[in-house]
Amino acid sequence: MSKLVRTIGWLLYAPILIFGFYVIMHGHLTPGGGFQGGAVVASGFALLIVAYGAKGAGLKERLLSAVESGGALIFVGLAFLGLGATFFYNFLAAGGGVVFNELVPSGPNPGDLNTAGTLPLMNWAVGLKVLSGLGSIVLLLALFPGEEE
């Protein structure tokens, strides 16, 4: 692509990634979540692939594939870890675990990040799966041999 597209892509890549990871991290407090944040991060990957080409973007198919499988395994693994009560039981919430263990304050509040138990972890699992899945779709399409290249 042209130098204009390359420069703007290079400038916008980091803000897009930060916003996507922010949406994943705050999935249990604000609109959005794993899927939406992962889609935003994947659109950042797509921007980089369109601007710099499949080779120049520096994304590895095998790494993306491994992260995708890892996200799915973390999601199902967390669901199985709650099996003492039920499948998908939120065993970390309200003092049950090390992280995300605080009680949700009552009344109107700006939202406490350290709440909701396994939900943020599952948001991260879904986010990793979605960002690597959609990213590898675009990467493989760019690697596909075409008519003119």
Place this chain on the structure above:
Amino acid sequence: MDAVVQVVLLVVILAAGFLAIRFKDLLSSVVALAAVSLALSLEFYVLQAPDVAIAEAGIGAGLTTAVFVLTLRKTRRKEEER
């Protein structure tokens, strides 16, 4: 005020969708389709569904545009006359 914004957004969606069909240059058509997605995501935001708006902006305006641009680079840019 809300109704005015919605009417403007729907008119933009219709106009950009019509242009996406009519353009002979397929790259312009893809950009018009991205404009449809952008206006649609703003419309979702006005309708108080910010969740759907983020998904629409990420997937509709970002990923599908990238997929179409990559596909156009590997095929022909102009639509054939019939």
